[in-house]
Amino acid sequence: MTTASTDHDSDPDRAARALALARRLPFTLAVVGTMLLVGVATSTLWSALEDRDLLHHVAYGLPALQDGRWWTPVTGAFFALTPAQYLPVAGGALLMVGWSEWRLGTRRVAVAATTTHLAGVLLASLFLLVVGDTGWEWAARLAAELDAGFSAGALGAVAAASATLTPPWRGRLRAVVSLYAVVALLYVGRLWDLEHAIGISVGLALGPVLLGRRPSLALPRFSRHEWRVVSSTFYVVSALVQILLYFTPSDGPLGATSDDTDAFGVLISAAISLLLADGLRRGSRRVWFLAGGLATLSLLAQSLLIVVEIVAPEQLNGDGQVATSIPELVLSVLITVLQLAVLVLGRSAFQARSRRKRRAQLATGADDRDIAVSLLKEHGGTTMSWMGTWPDNHWYVHRDPSGAPVGYVAFQVHRGTAIALGDPVAADAPTRAVVLQGFVDEQETHGLIVCFFSVTQEVADWGESHSRRDVLVAEEAIIDLPGLEFKGKSWQSVRTALNRATKDGITYREGRLAEMPRGLLTQVRAISELWVSDKGLPEMGFTLGGVDEALDPDTRVGLAVDADMTVHGVTSWLPVHSPGGEVRGWTLDVMRRLPDGFRPVTEFLIASACLSFREQGASFVSLSGAPLAHSGDGTVERAALERLLDQLGEAMEPLYGFRSLDSFKQKFRPRHEPVYLVFPDEAALPRIGLALTSAYLPGASLRDLARAGLQSRRDDAQASL
Secondary structure (H helix, E strand, C coil): HHHHHHHHHHHHHHHHHHHHHHHHHHHHHHHHHHHHHHHHCCCCCCCCCCHCHHHHHCCHHHHHHCCEEEEEHHHHCCCCCHHHHHHHHHHHHHHHHHHHHHHCCHHHHHHHHHHHHHHHHHHHHHHHHHHHHCCCCCHHHCCCCEEECHHHHHHHHHHHHHCCCCCCHHHHHHHHHHHHHHHHHHHCCHHHHHHHHHHHHHHHHHHHHHCCCCCCEEEEEEECHHHHHHHHHHHHHHHHHHHHHCCCEECCCCEECCCCCCCCHHHHHHHHHHHHHHHHHHCEEEEEEEEHHHHHHHHHHHHHHHHHHHHHHHHHHCCCCCCCCHHHHHHHHHHHHHHHHHHHHHHHHEEEEEHHHHHHHHHHHHCCCHHHHHHHHHHHHCCCEEEECCCCCCEEEEECCCCCEEEEEEEEEECCCEEECCCCEEEEEHHHHHHHHHHHHHHHHEEEEEEEEEEEEEHHHHHHHCCEEEEEEEEEEEECCCCCCCCCCCHHHHHHHHHHHHHHHHEEECCCHHHHCCHHHHHHHHHHHHHHCCCCCCCCEEECHHHHHHCCCCEEEEECCCCCCCCEEEEEEEEEEECCCCEEEEEEEEEECCCCCCCCCCHHHHHHHHHHHHHHCEEEEEECHHHHHHCCCCCCHHHHHHHHHHHHHHHHHHHHHHHHHHHHHHHHHCCCEEEEEECCCCCHHHHHHHHHHHHHHHCCHHHHHHHHHHHHHHHHHHCCC
């Protein structure tokens, strides 16, 4: 009885939901319904339109417009050329226009779909009218074809609706539809592929306008991971296209593919493309150079062919007829230029050392990073020391007379400056002083300016004794864990975050990120890439890690996860070792949250980590010193560098919020330890300032900083109106 009653009651519920859905998608249902009614009324639903005289009265294309059939862009939208095409045409309209209407609303999607459909049809006809008589066989063939369907409008609506999404999903959807359009146009090249490419392009520009925003021509900001994916995708697509064209030859804008293509040659070419794709995906610097070199050679060869075909076409074909048209070659050049542009713009993402270099290092002894990690766990280090083990660094290893390593300095080289990161690691203060001097001597031998960034009072005192200057660049916030209890009025905001998390079903999950379930790891990457894409500058580095650094097995992450396994925020913690390898504390690195998620997630994550690490026996956690957020107190001789750091910090503050982040940390009532920059003298300050900028933002110039900061302030001002 209960089951029957439930089933009976569910019928009206289903009908109500279907009616509610129909009310939200009136434009979509009107378009699809009209297609089906027209198909039945004209019998084209079971009898191919392309085989009937009706085609010339309703289908659109350049011949129809030249013959004065101006109504065909409208009538042709509700037909399909064959019965089999009704499924993708009508089904695609239902799915794509329906989703777009759900996101944009009825009026906006009607404008988007209609505009992109008409733009695809009319601009494709205009393009073919212009180039159809240039000798480009592909264009001449398409100029004589007719088409039907609403697919350009459906794809254009999706492109426009992508503007409603937040990064990184907005960029990913745009990348998918754009990749489809480009590959289909270049390697299939039917009339509808040209219309799709135009419709999608118009839709991408129209979407922001429909939402009251200006279309932006600025390049999207990608994380290192995304640059690697984008670059490797070029070669994966190239390999797949080569294999596809071997089995199904086509005659697209790049020319006809031969039916007698050598299978072995295709296999070798595809294999090379896949190997390059794998190397770029891993961030290999060597593969990046190889890919760039091959693309450059290809560009030179294509350019030379264009020149020869213009000046002396008979040199390519004895009868004076060119084998490949100039438009085909120009298009090939543009593709290669785009490929090179992606490699150049994303160059900072390809810093991984080659396996050959690593083997060479292992042949002469242990890898420098392995030595550094071993020494760090043996002798202990400061709160900044683990950052010095990240792979973007170099390591100066100091050895005793027997050749045994006794200490090291982690550093990076930018703008002719060797920037040491944190204190040297060695057994005791006298040994650390020897390591410091050895590092300075070696780097200055190579003509580099030497400075020490984010160091303790010990290194500042050493610098003063060696006629060097120092300036306070941050104040590290440290929470002592023994006896920590979040009691009293001053801890009210922290207790509120913990209590609200319990009420909302948010739990704290701690461990190694690489060992987390795949779904959680995917969400962490998405949150991180969303954070990067919202900034006006590239992903930062140096003392600021990301997901790649959080995947280190010695690093711990804390996740705020709800009952649906949605990640609301993530923190990562770097170990601080005492002599003998025991972890005595943890340093906060990554701290990112899901927009519109659990609001006090940051307070919850830090408080939960403090309680967890206290139970594990740690004596403190460091919330780090916000870079470029120093107090500004200093003597007159330090004023020049302080002004430079202030200017750099002010330019980046609207984008990364270092100083507001420093204020946030005060909720946890930390004690503060000074963090210094030690440098030779004031004459080195301009280069040191540029070097620090390059270290934090290897892909940005000072002009980028100024432009991004100005745009961020404009956005804030507009949002406040």
